[in-house]
Amino acid sequence: MLTVQFDEGKGIVILEPDGALTEEDFKSAAKKIDPYLERSGKLNGILIQAASFFA
Numbered sequence: 001m002l003t004v005q006f007d008e009g010k011g012i013v014i015l016e017p018d019g020a021l022t023e024e025d026f027k028s029a030a031k032k033i034d035p036y037l038e039r040s041g042k043l044n045g046i047l048i049q050a051a052s053f054f055a
Contacts, residue, residue: 001025004032011044 002025
């Protein structure tokens with residue numbers, strides 16, 4: 001699962017993975033991020049918040 005949050009004031013998207021990611025996780029994230037990009041024109045950054053990168 002991949003949680004997607006925005007700090008719209010700073011133009012940053014925060015991604016928080018929980019377990020192994022699937023193709024559907026990335027498609028779902030794109031559905032949330034793409035409208036933001038269309039409105040604002042850009043992202044200033046992407047923050048990946050994870051307890052660990054190892055399973």
